[in-house]
Amino acid sequence: MLLVFLHAFSTLKIPGCNFGDLSSSSCPPPLLKIWAHSDKGPSPSPYVATLRALVQAAFCMAMFLYLSPSHPLSWFIDPAYQEWGFWRKLSYQYMSGFTMRWKYYFIWSISEAAMIISGLGFSGWTESSPPKPKWDRAKVVDILGFELAKSSVLLPLVWNIQVSTWLRHYVYERLVKKGKKPGFFQLLATQTVSAVWHGLYPGYIIFFVQSALMIAGSRVIYQWEKAIPTNMALVKKAFAVMNFAYTLLVLNYSCVGFMVLSKHETLASYGSVYYIGTIIPIALIILGYIIPAKPARFKARKEQ
Incomplete structure (x- = not known):
């Protein structure tokens, strides 16, 4: 029930969701694509991909709960923070941002799981042999891609x-x-x-x-x-x-x-x-x- 609610929430909230995919006769809905006959093999199951997204969500929430008590945002206006050295302040800014991002990673992983289990996350097949189903239509964030981005230009491509x-x-x-x-x-x-x-x-x-x-x-x-x-x-x-x-x-x-x-x-x-x-x-x-x-x-x- 929770995944169904989050699926509806994600679909309505994210402006990148193309509703034309759901109504165009020339582009069948992703949900129907899953069950349609394909020469790539049997209809793909979304359960493994959904479980993977849920495990990722659990890990992200664990990281946030572990880090957040020691990196409260209130310290930025605390007199003690102002007495710190330059490098310590910079490192605290990094850790505060790093900590807060896990909260977003969590909710986006949950919403991705909801989209996958609904079938809307299916985006086609890989070119490998044998072909494997891809479930990245509803992908919202690439965690490693963001945290290890080589350039700021790449950040919008992997965040939201x-x-x-x-x-x-x-x-x-x-x-x-x-x-x-x-x-x-x-x-x-x-x-x-x-x-x-x-x-x-x-x-x-x-x-x-x-x-x-x-x-x-x-x-x-x-x-x-x-x-x-x-x-x-x-x-x-x-x-x-x-x-x-x-x-x-x-x-x-x-x-x-x-x-x-x-x-x-x-x-x-x-x-x-x-x-x-x-x-x-x-x-x-x-x-x-x-x-x-x-x-x-x-x-x-x-x-x-």
Whole structure:
């Protein structure tokens, strides 16, 4: 009964759910696809995939319950927190964000299980031999992909995936003029829409503006990395590590606003580490204009 309720809740709440799939005669509903005859083999069973999602949900809730007592959000305005050193404050911001994310991983895993057991999570078959059923139509988050993201640009692809897909298709891409490349304006506008969709709290607004800066700064690092010749592998790896560290730092700095929601607590947290997560992205964006990345050129070998 709980899974049925969560299935209905998930379907209505997530704007990335395409109801056209359920009504279009040219695209049979996923639920019917499961039971339809297929040359791939017998009709797939959703039970194993559902159980996997439920086990993941249980693990996520256990992690949240274990970590949350030692990382309360109230510490950001506690006088004792202000007396900590710079690195300890940064590490606490990371652990607070890391802890809170398990709560979202839990509910998204539950909703994914509900969608899978209903049949709406079925997305087709793999190309392997023998083919295996895929149950990622309703996938909302890739936990490892998010926690180990090599670049901030990858974060929307693995976090709240259905909403991110909806925002990209209906906001971001529609703001790009024909024949032109998307820029910071399209990114900021998309993140602002996401902030309003979440709720008109100062913390949401600050976080999503921060996320636009974060992604733009990460793009600059990535462009510099691409411009490095392939024969300088060590330098390319150094830039890749830099992008990973940058993402880790700025993400967990920024997400405090998403968690505490109030302007006072958000700015108190940012100010406690000298606004490092705001200054670095802005500095990178400016440097991207001053030192634009140029494609690496290779001299072709002359045939002898």
